[in-house]
Amino acid sequence: MERFQDPGLPEHIHRISDSDPAAEKRAELQVAILFLTSALGTVLLIASYIVMKPDTYVFLPIMGSTNLQQLCIGLGLTLSTLCIGLGAVQWAKRLMPDEEVIAERHEMRSEESDREELVATFRDRSSQAGLGRRSLIKRSLGVAVGLVGLSPIVLLRDLGPTPGNSLRTTNWSAGTRLVMDPAGNPIRPSDLEVGAVAQVLPELPEGVERTLENVGKDAVLLIRLRPEDFNLNAERLSWTHEGIIAFSKICTHMGCAVALYEQQTHHLLCPCHQSTFDVTRAAKVIFGPAARPLPQLALSVNSDGYLVAKQPFTLPVGPSFWERDSANG
Amino acid sequence: MVAALFTMSAAYGVASALPNTQRVISSSTTPLVSQGKAIFLRGCSSCHGLNAEGGGIAPSLIGVGSAAVDFQVGTGRMPMADMSQQAMRKKPIYNAAETAALAAYVASLAPGPSSVVDSSLNFERDGNAAEGGQLFRTNCAMCHNFAGQGGALTQGKYAPTLMGVQPKYIYEAMITGPQSMPKFTNATISASEKLSIIKWLQAANHEQNQGGASLGRTGPVTEGLLAWTLGIGLLIGIAVWLTTKAK
Numbered sequence: 001m002e003r004f005q006d007p008g009l010p011e012h013i014h015r016i017s018d019s020d021p022a023a024e025k026r027a028e029l030q031v032a033i034l035f036l037t038s039a040l041g042t043v044l045l046i047a048s049y050i051v052m053k054p055d056t057y058v059f060l061p062i063m064g065s066t067n068l069q070q071l072c073i074g075l076g077l078t079l080s081t082l083c084i085g086l087g088a089v090q091w092a093k094r095l096m097p098d099e100e101v102i103a104e105r106h107e108m109r110s111e112e113s114d115r116e117e118l119v120a121t122f123r124d125r126s127s128q129a130g131l132g133r134r135s136l137i138k139r140s141l142g143v144a145v146g147l148v149g150l151s152p153i154v155l156l157r158d159l160g161p162t163p164g165n166s167l168r169t170t171n172w173s174a175g176t177r178l179v180m181d182p183a184g185n186p187i188r189p190s191d192l193e194v195g196a197v198a199q200v201l202p203e204l205p206e207g208v209e210r211t212l213e214n215v216g217k218d219a220v221l222l223i224r225l226r227p228e229d230f231n232l233n234a235e236r237l238s239w240t241h242e243g244i245i246a247f248s249k250i251c252t253h254m255g256c257a258v259a260l261y262e263q264q265t266h267h268l269l270c271p272c273h274q275s276t277f278d279v280t281r282a283a284k285v286i287f288g289p290a291a292r293p294l295p296q297l298a299l300s301v302n303s304d305g306y307l308v309a310k311q312p313f314t315l316p317v318g319p320s321f322w323e324r325d326s327a328n329g
Numbered sequence: 330m331v332a333a334l335f336t337m338s339a340a341y342g343v344a345s346a347l348p349n350t351q352r353v354i355s356s357s358t359t360p361l362v363s364q365g366k367a368i369f370l371r372g373c374s375s376c377h378g379l380n381a382e383g384g385g386i387a388p389s390l391i392g393v394g395s396a397a398v399d400f401q402v403g404t405g406r407m408p409m410a411d412m413s414q415q416a417m418r419k420k421p422i423y424n425a426a427e428t429a430a431l432a433a434y435v436a437s438l439a440p441g442p443s444s445v446v447d448s449s450l451n452f453e454r455d456g457n458a459a460e461g462g463q464l465f466r467t468n469c470a471m472c473h474n475f476a477g478q479g480g481a482l483t484q485g486k487y488a489p490t491l492m493g494v495q496p497k498y499i500y501e502a503m504i505t506g507p508q509s510m511p512k513f514t515n516a517t518i519s520a521s522e523k524l525s526i527i528k529w530l531q532a533a534n535h536e537q538n539q540g541g542a543s544l545g546r547t548g549p550v551t552e553g554l555l556a557w558t559l560g561i562g563l564l565i566g567i568a569v570w571l572t573t574k575a576k
Contacts, residue, residue, distance in 0.1 A: 063543075066541075066542075067537065071540070093574075181467050183518075188516075191516030192516070193512050195506045196511055196512035196513065197513070223511070260488075261511050262486065267483055269482060271471050271480070
């Protein structure tokens with residue numbers, strides 16, 4: 001078999017601007033124009049910030065009615081930074097030296113004599129400093145360094161405290177009235193026609209502030225359909241009231257608000273990952289990544305005729321967590 | 330055609346062996362109702378039945394009220410162009426007078442939500458845009474998008490955009506729950522709260538871009554698309570230019 005000859009490096013072809021003074025002049029001009037455009041961009045930014053009124057709008061195709069000042073500030077900043085970069089690249093490509101240089105590689109290891117000298121110097125200086133003798137300093141330094149290592153471990157406490165029972169509990173309990181979100185008025189069964197929905201929250205005791213964290217667990221969707229449309233077992237049917245059924249609005253997949261209710265198909269759709277739940281079959285998952293049905297809230301009516309919860313949620317609402325007993329729903 | 334239908338229905342009436350629902354039930358009516366009934370028999374009855382009792386492919390219209398008719402016919406959704414997933418907004422087939430007659434006829438069948446006129450919805454005076462925004466985000470945003478731009482539902486259905494929709498149609502949609510949309514009754518979201526939602530939507534409709542492009546206000550989809558195509562394409566172009574040797 002014939003061996004290939006080493007072809008060597010290709011011949012270096014010089015740029016036009018290396019030989020043609022006119023081309024060099026042209027390249028110089030290009031770079032200068034780019035840098036000056038950058039300067040103009042900065043002037044545009046400053047001028048639009050100072051001179052323009054902040055409430056002037058112009059109509060631009062595609063973008064629509066746009067704030068002129070913000071647009072000019074953005075354009076100015078883009079031009080001023082981008083053109084410095086473009087100019088520098090153009091300068092390097094067209095004008096900076098174009099000779100090819102070969103840099104030889106050398107052994108990384110130092111000369112043997114240099115290495116021995118370094119070790120000798122280190123031994124000499126450390127014996128002079130008395131590192132072998134002053135044990136008090138050494139030990140106290142050990143304590144100090146050891147304790148410094150402890151502090152990040154202590155700060156890890158901020159990862160806690162563990163949620164405890166809070167993932168399993170909500171503000172729903174037996175007899176809690178359902179109130180509209182956000183208005184806060186209680187609801188009667190007659191307020192909902194067939195095909196109607198209502199976003200509800202549990203009524204909180206007087207003086208208790210509703211936090212976002214609470215809403216994130218308590219939110220419930222109330223739906224009224226024809227009672228004959230239900231396909232529920234006896235227990236779940238007893239949790240409905242005259243065709244009104246209530247589910248936790250927090251998706252069992254990732255905790256988004258499941259509230260896209262299609263009143264013709266009785267499907268509830270989660271907007272985040274398209275998990276679809278069948279309302280007539282106790283929010284059974286019929287499509288998508290959710291693994292469990294939405295927890296159903298048992299409904300009843302109190303003596304004043306308002307809708308109330310018959311009992312707390314029997315299952316933790318929202319997505320899975322490690323300690324959740326997922327085998328039982 | 331109308332005469333033919335009437336003749337046919339009269340013939341059905343005589344042929345009493347047929348079930349009652351197949352007959353056009355005549356009742357005492359105003360001229361507007363009878364005009365609406367004539368339009369109904371000509372344009373709607375093939376799907377909705379001769380007495381608006383519904384059929385296999387179309388729901389009963391008894392009790393839907395004039396609001397549903399005004400919404401569905403006024404926005405061109407009815408009559409449907411084809412039996413696709415969803416009736417879409419298009420140029421209305423019937424003019425305002427014909428729509429009003431149809432609405433009067435359907436309203437005469439059974440009580441239901443009444444249609445409204447734009448001038449009766451004084452949302453500028455009676456609405457509160459901040460409250461409307463809160464109500465919109467709680468009740469409407471999951472289907473219609475946080476800025477009312479519309480969004481997808483299951484199997485080809487969708488929640489339409491609310492931009493440029495006449496206030497009365499927004500109001501009527503809320504009280505009648507057209508197609509996939511559930512009803513939002515005045516008992517759960519009061520009439521004044523509905524005006525607040527309309528006021529907020531009008532404000533969102535005229536909202537100007539405070540800086541940069543809104544990209545249709547549909548959220549991360551268009552933003553990601555632009556970053557991955559235009560943004561990364563631009564970076565690739567610059568990288569190619571950077572590494573090409575100058576001639």
